[in-house]
Amino acid sequence: MLKSLLSFAAGYELFGRMLGGPAGRVKFARDYVKPKSTDRVMDIGCGPGMMVPYLHGATYVGFDASPEYIDAARAHYGDRATFVCDRVSTATLDAPGSYDIVLACGVVHHLDDDEAKTLFEIAMAALKPGGRLLTFDGAYVQGQSRLARFMISRDRGQFVRRAEEYPRIARSVFKDVRMDVRGDFLRIPYTLAVLSCTKESA
Ligand SMILES: C[S@@+](CC[C@H](N)C(=O)[O-])C[C@H]1O[C@@H](n2cnc3c(N)ncnc32)[C@H](O)[C@@H]1O
Numbered sequence: 001m002l003k004s005l006l007s008f009a010a011g012y013e014l015f016g017r018m019l020g021g022p023a024g025r026v027k028f029a030r031d032y033v034k035p036k037s038t039d040r041v042m043d044i045g046c047g048p049g050m051m052v053p054y055l056h057g058a059t060y061v062g063f064d065a066s067p068e069y070i071d072a073a074r075a076h077y078g079d080r081a082t083f084v085c086d087r088v089s090t091a092t093l094d095a096p097g098s099y100d101i102v103l104a105c106g107v108v109h110h111l112d113d114d115e116a117k118t119l120f121e122i123a124m125a126a127l128k129p130g131g132r133l134l135t136f137d138g139a140y141v142q143g144q145s146r147l148a149r150f151m152i153s154r155d156r157g158q159f160v161r162r163a164e165e166y167p168r169i170a171r172s173v174f175k176d177v178r179m180d181v182r183g184d185f186l187r188i189p190y191t192l193a194v195l196s197c198t199k200e201s202a
Helices: 002-006 009-018 021-033 067-077 113-126 146-153 165-170
Strands: 040-044 059-064 082-085 099-105 127-140 176-182 192-198
Touching: 009 067, 021 099, 021 127, 021 176, 021 192, 040 113, 059 067, 067 082, 099 113, 113 127, 113 165, 127 146, 127 165, 165 176, 165 192
Parallel strands: 040 059, 040 099, 059 082, 099 127
Antiparallel strands: 127 192, 176 192
């Protein structure tokens, strides 16, 4: 029931707001993305575009495979951002080597290891030297509360991992990968692995 509600953009946005998602996105933007208005940002699996308000007017292109999510994104933010309904691949990248920031928020846990590696390769190809990929995904960690573990286990993503598994995959593509484990992004007990991956400067 909840999973089918979340497949609708309005249900996904409402559920996110109820759980305190906007405050978590403020923290994610402040502590990790640190966007500047002059940045070019690509958002892989952008959903209904819920990161747009937190990017300080940076130039933004969001990609998502879901027409429903892209329609909602265009309705809310089409005046200040570009949205493309497509699965991104290295072959279809609009502007390789031109992005300061790539985001993939809550996407990697929907992908198996090979697909996740491909996402990191796409981000690497999209970024300028010195550019950064930022991701966050639900994660299992030792000592986590039972409630957090339960909530994470109910996620729609089929590939929720132990926290250390996310940087392991990222390091097959990026040399510089840092991970923080955060439990303060949502109003409910929920553990997120946040990755910051930097492309080497030329
Ligand atoms: C949990 S939603 C996250 C949405 C959004 N990033 C957010 O922060 O609210 C995961 C999204 O990833 C999209 N997705 C998964 N794999 C994708 C791919 N290869 N290319 C484009 N979108 C993808 C799905 O359609 C879905 O909208």
